[in-house]
Amino acid sequence: MSERIYDAIVVGGGPSGATAAADLAAAGRTVLLLDRAGRIKPCGGAVPPRLMQDFDIPQSLLVARARSARMISPSDRKVDMPVGDIGYVGMVDRDVFDEWLRKRAAEAGAERLTGTFEQIERDERGTIVCYRRERGGETERVRTRLVIGADGARSAVARQNIANAERMPCVFAYHEIIRSPETDSDVFDGSRCDVFYQGKLSPDFYAWVFPHGETASIGLGSANKGFPLRETVATMRGELGLEECETIRKEGAPIPLKPLKRWDNGVDVIVAGDAAGVVAPASGEGIYYAMTGGRYVAQAAEEFLSTAKPKALRLARKRFMHEHGKVFWVLGMMQYFWYSSDKRRERFVTMCADKDVQQLTWQAYMNKRLVRTKPLAHARIFLKDCAHLLGLRAAA
Template sequence: MSTRSTVDFDVVVVGGGPSGAVAATDLARAGRHVLLLDRAGRIKPCGGAIPPRLIRDFEIPDHLLVAKATSARMIAPSAKQVDMPVGDGFVGMVDREIFDEWLRARAALTGAERRTGNFERLDRDADGCAVIVYTECRGGAEHRVRTSSVIGADGARSAVARQELRGADRVPCVFAYHEIVKSPPASSDFDPSRCDVIYQGKFSPDFYAWVFPHGETSSIGVGSAHKGYELRDAITRLRADNGMAGCETIRREGAPIPLKPLKRWDNGRDVVVAGDAAGVVAPASGEGIYYAMAAGRFAADAIAVFLDTGKPAALKQARKRFMRAHGKVFLVLGMMQHFWYRNDKRRERFVKICEDKDVQELTWQAYMNKELVRKKPMAHFRIFMKDVGHLLGSTA
């Protein structure tokens, strides 16, 4: 049930990251009149890892992959190192500055109209129609766009979510910061095909630090939920420890990363949120690109049904479908983060568990395919028994 004759757009997508760009692309492909509104100069701090399922589901061309990681190295507080080879296949690595812009450009080529501006607020006209108010620059003249529906994909601390959804301002976050540097030559300390994940309290008291290869550049980052924790200082020390202090710094970025899906994604009327705005970054791993894009697709599907039927209840399907597909993974990862990241003693045991070949195989299968692995029940049983042993020995 489109009201294009009385509105400027069928849907306005606020935010042009992976979630918003996917939603805009899907709706434009379906023949909807779409506005993709994104502010200029935003690059999210991100390790840039994307699994094969993302590459397949969202048709990502090979030229966007700046590197292909074939292993991960887990580093414990004691400096113990556990290598986890991927096996067959690889994890794609992208530079978010290039990747996000390509996704926005694809949305435009598909038929979405792109505009650069800052979302200010959502107003209502006398007939109740949603009006997106934005400015081309802070303090500039306001522009008003009437729309039948809105997708808020404007990241953590989403202005759309805060205005339209109760409780959206209370989502727990990890604060992430990274520096993109020129990659050093390959060595025993730096492998351009390996992602290093560092579980050491001296760099992050409650999360982890990372060194991820991006081909000619690398992402060196850290996350923590502790307000006031000196993330930049942690990166300076991490670079010194890794022999990367002298690497040229290309850019620096920081942002809050939500680690819990909102209990509600829609306003029961004409707005639904997706991506970081919906809180869909995986706990423990901090992985967000795939889940953001999946949420964007579910949001687009829900909006399409809403536009056809005029029934706001259709908007609830975005969250229902996402949680049906990924809710169990988020639950398991949330429990992992709560227990294993609490202190260095537990982190040490966590890295020790990662030595187990069953753990490695099932972890990679779940990551690459984005679903919990139900095969090999004996492998799960062995992992369970080993995990119980570690839990009983970890009282701190």
């Protein structure tokens, strides 16, 4: 009896891996989806309407719809940014959302397996994925034509197979899922996302309180390895009057800051999602980009499997960066300039009060592309941005 060889083994069952597995299985490929048990990524859980449309996600998975965002400056100035008539920010619980995506991949024909990836081996017959079903168990092996690494920012697949993957810059995120207050107030509103641009809460990123219906996510991120994440979240909860809310779970994980320059090894491995570094700078948004990257990886994988030409794997990154590279560049520049000091954070929050900034920000978020239809508004924003950066305009 001949040994089974999968067309693709997807390591990691988050939004990117589950999307890639579902797309490939729907195309008729034999797919094994290998995922660790009990893994929930710390995440604010925000998803734009375009994600719901592009990936056919049911509204029933939304646990809340945020209608505004509140930006809080170092001086505690609060600027509300209403979404208006153009949509909402959907909120999902990652444990439920990710499992739904994995089940959809299985319904499309992907085989699910719970286990921990160890390494990739190669012999004269091809590629072998080594994994363990449980801690302390024996190593098991399965053959495949292609490995898709979607196993997070510290991806073992990437570090073992993609040059310089271990150098990916990251922010470490930590959050606590708490029971939401029973009634809304100025401190907590179940229809509003609060974002804190304060150096005391994060010296180089931001902190947040995001509503999830019956629960809420309160957390922060920082690339500063010595920054006390847990202690700072505890301080936040105390200052906001949320310390008495029931804590449901606590989670932490790295979030990448920049896409890898290469997503494949030119032979039999390609990475996707956080493993490829596709999290938006400045905002830290990753679900939409992970799923989009997973889809592009599936398309490139299908071409590779059809032609047996490894260069087809390069198409995933090329297509992703063609569509989203400019947005990532702009957001990277924003983070570099505006998150560098409390003085600049104060000016950044002041800019958020501008109606032009609010309108174009929400349109770009909803549509996931730079808005080019209002050149005069862009010109006004550019001039205001320069004035704030150079200190020619008051911060408040």
